Every structure is written in C-alpha cells, then in structure tokens.
Amino acid sequence: MQTTGDDEFQSSRIVSSVSTDPRAEHTRQLVFAAVRQVLSDRPTRVTVADIVRAAGISRSTFYAHFGSLDELAVEVLRRQFDEIGDLGVDWRRDDMIPGRAAARLGFGRLIDHIVDNFPLYSSALQTPHTRSAYDALVESYVTRLMHAVITLDTVPDDVDAKLVSTFIAGGAMTLISAWMRGQIELSDDDLVRQLVDLLPHWILESPTKETTQQ
Incomplete structure (x- = not known):
C-alpha cells in the first residue's frame, strides 16, 4: 500500500x-x-x-x-487475528460454540474487520512491494490458528499441525485478497461460508471433553 x-x-x-x-x-x-x-x-x-x-x-x-504503510496494515490486522484467536480459544475450550459455528463467527469477524478497514488493506495485499509484509501476515495467521484452533482439536495422527495451519492461512488470505481485488464475485456472507466449507472436516468438529479439559 x-x-x-x-x-x-x-x-x-x-x-x-x-x-x-x-x-x-x-x-x-x-x-x-x-x-x-x-x-x-x-x-x-x-x-x-x-x-x-x-x-x-x-x-x-x-x-x-513502522517501516511502511504496509507494515502498519499488517500490524493492525495481526492485532485483529489476536482478538479473534483469543475469542476462539474461549469458545472451543468451554465448548460454548460448535466447531463449524465458531469457524463461521471467526471468519465473519475477520471479513467484517477487512470491510470496515478496506481503504487501509485494499492495496496492502496486492502490490509487488509487500511480499515480506504478506508473508509476515500469513505467519501471524498460522500462529493464531495453531493457538486457537488446531492444537485444541484432535489432530489426525497423519497430519502435521504446522503444515495444515500454513495451508489454511495462505489459502484463506489468497482467497480474501482475490475477493478484495474483485476477482471473485461473492457477498460477504458467501465468502465466509466458502472459507468455512473449505476447512478440513476435523477442524469443524467440536473438541472432545477430554481435549477441552487439558
């Protein structure tokens, strides 16, 4: 940007x-x-x-x-990741909200935040000057996923938590970036639904009582 x-x-x-x-x-x-x-x-x-x-x-x-406006945008979004992630931890640990509903609420808050701050983010995810900022953003998202979602659920034995978190974070940010640039025609709600539906089924399952009590 x-x-x-x-x-x-x-x-x-x-x-x-x-x-x-x-x-x-x-x-x-x-x-x-x-x-x-x-x-x-x-x-x-x-x-x-x-x-x-x-x-x-x-x-x-x-x-x-802040080294650039892009760096500031990353920090603002990183703080939003933290806020959403902390809510996700509470939702899943206390088994207050089923997995799919929690994912929808989390993605919904993220998209609402991006829409509200669109002028700040609109070019931050698309200019060639921001690759390092984009990489930092994905890594921050990975960290929050592993803290708020992946490690609280039962990860299949053959799944590497860091790899799947990186895959989800990178895919989600790429999809959101394309949506922001107008390459994907979806409403806010439809984008959230697609982001949720693309998640692995085992993430959308509610954590077991044994997991939440750890």
Whole structure:
C-alpha cells in the first residue's frame, strides 16, 4: 500500500516485536488511534500523510515505528487475528460454540474487520512491494490458528499441525485478497461460508471433553 512520495521511506523490515519502551508504545497507540480516526471519514484510500496529521506526529516519527504503510496494515490486522484467536480459544475450550459455528463467527469477524478497514488493506495485499509484509501476515495467521484452533482439536495422527495451519492461512488470505481485488464475485456472507466449507472436516468438529479439559 505505497503512495507516491512514500517510496523513499520504504523499508523491507517487518516489526517482529513491540518495544517495551512506554514512550514508543504510546506513539504506536497514537498511530492506531489515528488510523481509526482517518477511516471513520470513509476515505477511498489512506496515506501516511493522513495518519501523521491525525496523530499529530512527524513522518520521521511514524517511520521510526513502522517501516511502511504496509507494515502498519499488517500490524493492525495481526492485532485483529489476536482478538479473534483469543475469542476462539474461549469458545472451543468451554465448548460454548460448535466447531463449524465458531469457524463461521471467526471468519465473519475477520471479513467484517477487512470491510470496515478496506481503504487501509485494499492495496496492502496486492502490490509487488509487500511480499515480506504478506508473508509476515500469513505467519501471524498460522500462529493464531495453531493457538486457537488446531492444537485444541484432535489432530489426525497423519497430519502435521504446522503444515495444515500454513495451508489454511495462505489459502484463506489468497482467497480474501482475490475477493478484495474483485476477482471473485461473492457477498460477504458467501465468502465466509466458502472459507468455512473449505476447512478440513476435523477442524469443524467440536473438541472432545477430554481435549477441552487439558
């Protein structure tokens, strides 16, 4: 999601951890709040200039925390993965929601979030400059799947949890990216249904009592 004028600031790095410096975290929170403020005006696109103006910080301060607008988009979506994943853990551990319903709710929250933040994400998953950002996004999704879904269910003996998580995360993000670019004509609800139906049947089964009590 690069715009003209931003290229000179672009970095290939992806932030792998959040600084423990409270001042740094305060600045990051200002940026996240600014993103929400900018998106509340329903723009057709989002730029670094929009964000720094809303946050009341300089461009150099922004780039001290995020190497690019794409990197920021990945971090925003990663936080959404974490939120959905934590809910999924609670749903499945307490056996509150059957497996298929939990998957539908999880994918539904993800698609709703992407729709609400579409200007931020619309080019982040399709430009050639964002391969490292995309890879980081998939890896984050893999981590959440393994924490919230795969390891809480009975994984078949002949299935490698990391491999199936990578397959699901990569496939889901590729499908969502194609949908965002208009290559797939589906409603939001139909996209969620397809994402759920494409999951392995053993993931959609409710965890056994023995599993949930571990």
